[in-house]
Amino acid sequence: MLEIKNVYKTFTRKGITIEALKGVSLKVEKGDIFGVIGYSGAGKSTLIRLANYLERPTEGQVFVDGFDLGEYSANELREAKKNIGMIFQHFNLLESKKVFDNVAIPLVLLKKSKEEIRQRVTELLEFVGLSDKAGSYPSELSGGQKQRVGIARALATNPSLLLCDEATSALDPQTTQSILQLLKRINAEYNITVLIITHEMSVIQEICNKVAVMEEGKIIEQGSVLEVFGHPRHQTTQNFVKTVIHNELTASVQQSIKAEHGRRLVKLHFLGESTTEPVLYEMVRAYDIKFNILFANTTEIQEKTLVTMILQFSGEAAEIGKALEFLEQHEIGIEEVDDNVFDHSNR
Amino acid sequence: MFSTTVTGEQFMQAIIETIQMVGISLFVGSLIGIPFGILLVVTRPGGVLENRAVYAILNPVINIVRSLPFIILLVAIVPFTRFIVGTSIGTSAAIVPLIIYIAPYIGRLVENSLLEVNPGIMEAAESMGATPFQVIRYFLLPEAVGSLILSLTTATVGLIGATAMAGTVGGGGVGDLAIVYGYQRFDTVVVIATVLILVVLVQGIQSLGNTLARKIRRY
Ligand SMILES: Nc1ncnc2c1ncn2[C@@H]1O[C@H](COP(=O)(O)OP(=O)(O)OP(=O)(O)O)[C@@H](O)[C@H]1O
Numbered sequence A: 001m002l003e004i005k006n007v008y009k010t011f012t013r014k015g016i017t018i019e020a021l022k023g024v025s026l027k028v029e030k031g032d033i034f035g036v037i038g039y040s041g042a043g044k045s046t047l048i049r050l051a052n053y054l055e056r057p058t059e060g061q062v063f064v065d066g067f068d069l070g071e072y073s074a075n076e077l078r079e080a081k082k083n084i085g086m087i088f089q090h091f092n093l094l095e096s097k098k099v100f101d102n103v104a105i106p107l108v109l110l111k112k113s114k115e116e117i118r119q120r121v122t123e124l125l126e127f128v129g130l131s132d133k134a135g136s137y138p139s140e141l142s143g144g145q146k147q148r149v150g151i152a153r154a155l156a157t158n159p160s161l162l163l164c165d166e167a168t169s170a171l172d173p174q175t176t177q178s179i180l181q182l183l184k185r186i187n188a189e190y191n192i193t194v195l196i197i198t199h200e201m202s203v204i205q206e207i208c209n210k211v212a213v214m215e216e217g218k219i220i221e222q223g224s225v226l227e228v229f230g231h232p233r234h235q236t237t238q239n240f241v242k243t244v245i246h247n248e249l250t251a252s253v254q255q256s257i258k259a260e261h262g263r264r265l266v267k268l269h270f271l272g273e274s275t276t277e278p279v280l281y282e283m284v285r286a287y288d289i290k291f292n293i294l295f296a297n298t299t300e301i302q303e304k305t306l307v308t309m310i311l312q313f314s315g316e317a318a319e320i321g322k323a324l325e326f327l328e329q330h331e332i333g334i335e336e337v338d339d340n341v342f343d344h345s346n347r
Numbered sequence B: 001m002f003s004t005t006v007t008g009e010q011f012m013q014a015i016i017e018t019i020q021m022v023g024i025s026l027f028v029g030s031l032i033g034i035p036f037g038i039l040l041v042v043t044r045p046g047g048v049l050e051n052r053a054v055y056a057i058l059n060p061v062i063n064i065v066r067s068l069p070f071i072i073l074l075v076a077i078v079p080f081t082r083f084i085v086g087t088s089i090g091t092s093a094a095i096v097p098l099i100i101y102i103a104p105y106i107g108r109l110v111e112n113s114l115l116e117v118n119p120g121i122m123e124a125a126e127s128m129g130a131t132p133f134q135v136i137r138y139f140l141l142p143e144a145v146g147s148l149i150l151s152l153t154t155a156t157v158g159l160i161g162a163t164a165m166a167g168t169v170g171g172g173g174v175g176d177l178a179i180v181y182g183y184q185r186f187d188t189v190v191v192i193a194t195v196l197i198l199v200v201l202v203q204g205i206q207s208l209g210n211t212l213a214r215k216i217r218r219y
């Protein structure tokens, strides 16, 4: 669907060069809701603007449906853009035109007949739930309504890819929810692939099936949302995951833990299958160890359950090692919790 | 002191001449100035029809003409005026320098109005695959209409001021009346009357422009 291949992008302004992207590769498959997350200045906007060539790569290639956008003539590129819708953080609606005419614009550009435009716009406004606002001006709408107009406009030409640059960042949590649900519906009902840029992990958790984490012009981690949330490798990713999944010990629990000899603190991530099987039970039956659950949390992502637990094991070091191996064989993610964190209490 | 030799008809005549001069030079000036303004915006670096050569020529030319005070321009282009209208005296002779004066001014004002358009709109246009012409026609101009009306209002007010100076070449109009009768013949009534006429004219045009702009903007 969309493939970004080893792209570098440098901006030069007043003699200063900024490397916004440093060798980024990314593959969005048909039907995906692909999220890209990163802190401000990471290069997210630059990345998404590559997908419809609002930004040309300094180096590398961008393929849409297998065609290299760089090989297109200006005309072919304009044609290709009709197949890629885009919505914006600040909506970018024409203030001088009514909602109806805003949604109609892409069709007017295509010189469609009045009747065809009327029909399509009516249908789109109904889909986004704004039939009664056709005659309003954007200035008379709330932020959420404006974004719905933006979405209707982006869908007018029946694109197969929808680009969303911080589409919910200017909206309150409730409105964000409704816009995300709308994007989900678009993906499911119209089979439109969605690429969404955000700095909020909750957006990713809510609707994405895949995620890429960006930092300083690079993608530092990517994969299915379940995988990345389950086993965040990079510190930045862990920080993002932390914002939606609580997986740290509370202060009072930390205080009460005595990092004694022969005990180990381990964080476990149960994903998919492993959540429905009595793995822990089998573990204690097979190995001579004890454990104490200090923390447990369940989160739902992609209609799957992700369980995070922090266990304190006690017993023979070798036996604990074997038990952990057993868990790993059952596809349970294991992360050693640094004992030092708690050491202050007995030093 | 409160007597005057100027008749009511002369006043009417002068008002009509002023309106003629302003109307015609505004119309022709806009025909030249608006495209100039659009060209300045689309050919500038980063514009939808970026063109260094066009921009590098147009920009300074407009600056040069704009830097001449109208009264100098008026005298400086007398030969050109004579070439165009066959005379350098009278209302039609005044219109030529008025147009040359106002066209670049309108160009600048239009440029400013268009630059005010939210860059996000241009980005949206680009993302839809609009051609440069479509960007101008369906995005840039509609979004700037309110501001353009205010710009033209400013240009009109500037023109009224300039027409007064056109009296120097016998251009006629309200300004001419004030200079010939009021100033040179110490006719206070004429001076006061022309001042009043000009104030009413400028006020009227400004509020018309404001009302129109507000109606169109709706935001
Ligand atoms: N047109 C441009 N000219 C010069 N520098 C640019 C341009 N666009 C982006 N940059 C620079 O590239 C870097 C990445 O910017 P980008 O907008 O892609 O970040 P972002 O991840 O979208 O950030 P944010 O979350 O704040 O939107 C920044 O350092 C920015 O200053």
Ligand SMILES: [Mg+2]
Binding pocket: A044, A045, A046, A166
């Ligand atoms: Mg951004």
